Amino acid sequence: MDLVVLFDINPHSGVPLYRQILEQVRRLVSxxxxxxxxxxxxxxxxxxxxxxxxxTVSRAYSLMEAEGLVERQRGKPMRIRAGEQSADxxxxxxxxxxxxxxxxxxxxxIPDQTLIQAVSKKLQGPKT
Amino acid sequence: MDLVVLFDINPHSGVPLYRQILEQVRRLVSxxxxxxxxxxxxxxxxxxxxxxxxxTVSRAYSLMEAEGLVERQRGKPMRIRAGEQSADxxxxxxxxxxxxxxxxxxxxxIPDQTLIQAVSKKLQGPKT
Amino acid sequence: MDLVVLFDINPHSGVPLYRQILEQVRRLVSxxxxxxxxxxxxxxxxxxxxxxxxxTVSRAYSLMEAEGLVERQRGKPMRIRAGEQSADxxxxxxxxxxxxxxxxxxxxxIPDQTLIQAVSKKLQGPKT
Amino acid sequence: MDLVVLFDINPHSGVPLYRQILEQVRRLVSxxxxxxxxxxxxxxxxxxxxxxxxxTVSRAYSLMEAEGLVERQRGKPMRIRAGEQSADxxxxxxxxxxxxxxxxxxxxxIPDQTLIQAVSKKLQGPKT
DNA sequence: GTGGTCTAGACCACA
DNA sequence: GTGGTCTAGACCACA
Numbered sequence: 001m002d003l004v005v006l007f008d009i010n011p012h013s014g015v016p017l018y019r020q021i022l023e024q025v026r027r028l029v030s031x032x033x034x035x036x037x038x039x040x041x042x043x044x045x046x047x048x049x050x051x052x053x054x055x056t057v058s059r060a061y062s063l064m065e066a067e068g069l070v071e072r073q074r075g076k077p078m079r080i081r082a083g084e085q086s087a088d089x090x091x092x093x094x095x096x097x098x099x100x101x102x103x104x105x106x107x108x109x110i111p112d113q114t115l116i117q118a119v120s121k122k123l124q125g126p127k128t
Numbered sequence: 129m130d131l132v133v134l135f136d137i138n139p140h141s142g143v144p145l146y147r148q149i150l151e152q153v154r155r156l157v158s159x160x161x162x163x164x165x166x167x168x169x170x171x172x173x174x175x176x177x178x179x180x181x182x183x184t185v186s187r188a189y190s191l192m193e194a195e196g197l198v199e200r201q202r203g204k205p206m207r208i209r210a211g212e213q214s215a216d217x218x219x220x221x222x223x224x225x226x227x228x229x230x231x232x233x234x235x236x237x238i239p240d241q242t243l244i245q246a247v248s249k250k251l252q253g254p255k256t
Numbered sequence: 257m258d259l260v261v262l263f264d265i266n267p268h269s270g271v272p273l274y275r276q277i278l279e280q281v282r283r284l285v286s287x288x289x290x291x292x293x294x295x296x297x298x299x300x301x302x303x304x305x306x307x308x309x310x311x312t313v314s315r316a317y318s319l320m321e322a323e324g325l326v327e328r329q330r331g332k333p334m335r336i337r338a339g340e341q342s343a344d345x346x347x348x349x350x351x352x353x354x355x356x357x358x359x360x361x362x363x364x365x366i367p368d369q370t371l372i373q374a375v376s377k378k379l380q381g382p383k384t
Numbered sequence: 385m386d387l388v389v390l391f392d393i394n395p396h397s398g399v400p401l402y403r404q405i406l407e408q409v410r411r412l413v414s415x416x417x418x419x420x421x422x423x424x425x426x427x428x429x430x431x432x433x434x435x436x437x438x439x440t441v442s443r444a445y446s447l448m449e450a451e452g453l454v455e456r457q458r459g460k461p462m463r464i465r466a467g468e469q470s471a472d473x474x475x476x477x478x479x480x481x482x483x484x485x486x487x488x489x490x491x492x493x494i495p496d497q498t499l500i501q502a503v504s505k506k507l508q509g510p511k512t
Numbered sequence: 513g514t515g516g517t518c519t520a521g522a523c524c525a526c527a
Numbered sequence: 528g529t530g531g532t533c534t535a536g537a538c539c540a541c542a
Contacts, residue, residue, distance in 0.1 A: 027235035271398065
């Protein structure tokens with residue numbers, strides 16, 4: 001089985017690393033890209049892969065567990081627990097980002113069409 | 129005399145308050161909505177308005193001054209110094225937000241059209 | 257391991273503490289006494305050493321970062337980024353002090369030779 | 385009688401305006417350039433001359449009075465009270481500046497000879 | 513009224 | 528251990 005690089009972690013974004021991990025798992029679960037029973041990569045794997053401290057990954061995983069998103073089994077990889085969400089639930093998860101984007105665009109006086117084109121263009125970018 | 133509420137500050141966004149202020153002034157200046165010579169609301173005004181600590185506002189203002197964005201005159205309100213930017217420069221300022229939005233949308237498996245519609249809808253929201 | 261006391265902080269000089277720190281780092285970097293990659297003492301260390309508030313030190317460090325003088329790595333000490341300057345650049349940095357000194361000497365009617373001797377004498381003082 | 389422009393005020397030096405005035409009078413008195421009985425320019429004159437707030441000048445004058453440096457007479461200009469000082473007393477007044485200059489020079493790694501030459505050169509500058 | 517400086521102290525993120 | 532963010536509150540300099 002291939003090692004799927006699940007996370008897109010940006011240490012310079014200002015968003016805490018553990019939150020980046022947490023939010024991405026939430027989203028992958030919401031969309032059904034991570035299904036109940038799916039295994040998460042181990043703390044060490046993620047830490048090595050992204051050159052971050054295992055403690056940081058571990059913390060994200062613990063919070064996911066507390067949220068009921070994943071379940072921990074002694075000596076085994078963590079598994080996804082939660083089920084899928086509706087389309088609306090999913091849009092709600094990017095609500096905050098949408099708001100910030102639109103606020104920024106307005107303050108920059110970027111025309112609506114320009115912004116929409118920029119989003120479209122990004123969507124056609126490399127599907128990493 | 130109108131009290132213009134310049135800033136849209138969200139204490140729950142995870143973005144530090146002083147950075148929200150700093151980034152918004154940068155954007156308003158970039159777009160020419162704040163012109164050289166324009167006065168910024170006073171530290172105390174902003175603090176009162178948004179129920180945050182004056183020191184937090186002051187910190188944002190100090191960083192703006194270090195950046196050369198505004199100029200200070202003893203005992204008087206701060207004034208905008210820098211001028212306008214090109215359209216491209218402005219789009220670059222929301223690049224990071226765009227990236228995060230598109231990543232989130234993909235991880236949520238939100239169809240491109242749905243995302244674009246969501247952006248459009250937000251743009252038609254209340255022009256605060 | 258030696259504890260190098262980098263800073264000479266005088267709480268009675270009228271110069272804000274954070275500016276004293278900021279200016280001293282600038283000078284030590286300009287002269288190459290602090291090299292790129294060198295670590296700065298931690299905020300807490302400096303604060304303890306000089307019995308000042310950590311926030312005050314932190315403020316100086318934040319401004320240095322905004323200036324591109326140092327770089328921050330999460331959870332690690334700050335490191336020097338910028339490189340050395342020319343001899344002329346360095347003299348320029350004490351220009352303001354030179355002006356004030358000469359103005360003061362003239363207003364006190366201190367003869368030129370007396371002032372120069374006083375400077376020489378100070379230079380031979382303890383090389384702290 | 386000519387209006388002697390007594391003060392050299394620099395609003396960008398970081399030194400509070402009232403302190404600049406206060407210190408300069410102290411020095412002019414110390415050196416005997418202002419003799420007991422000499423009149424000081426009026427608050428309004430100084431304020432107009434340097435485009436600063438009369439309150440600021442007034443404050444400096446009040447502090448001088450509190451110090452016994454000058455005396456106020458209803459409706460008349462302020463007059464110098466204190467007498468002359470010894471050469472050593474005068475050098476002591478620029479002690480703090482000397483210290484700051486020498487500290488700065490060392491941190492900039494400016495050779496002693498270079499600093500002394502810089503001081504000499506400044507001394508030969510325009511005798512404003 | 514304006515902005516600036518500093519402290520004390522709480523709590524967060526990361527190694 | 529490292530740095531960062533924020534608050535509450537005191538007091539200064541200037542218009």
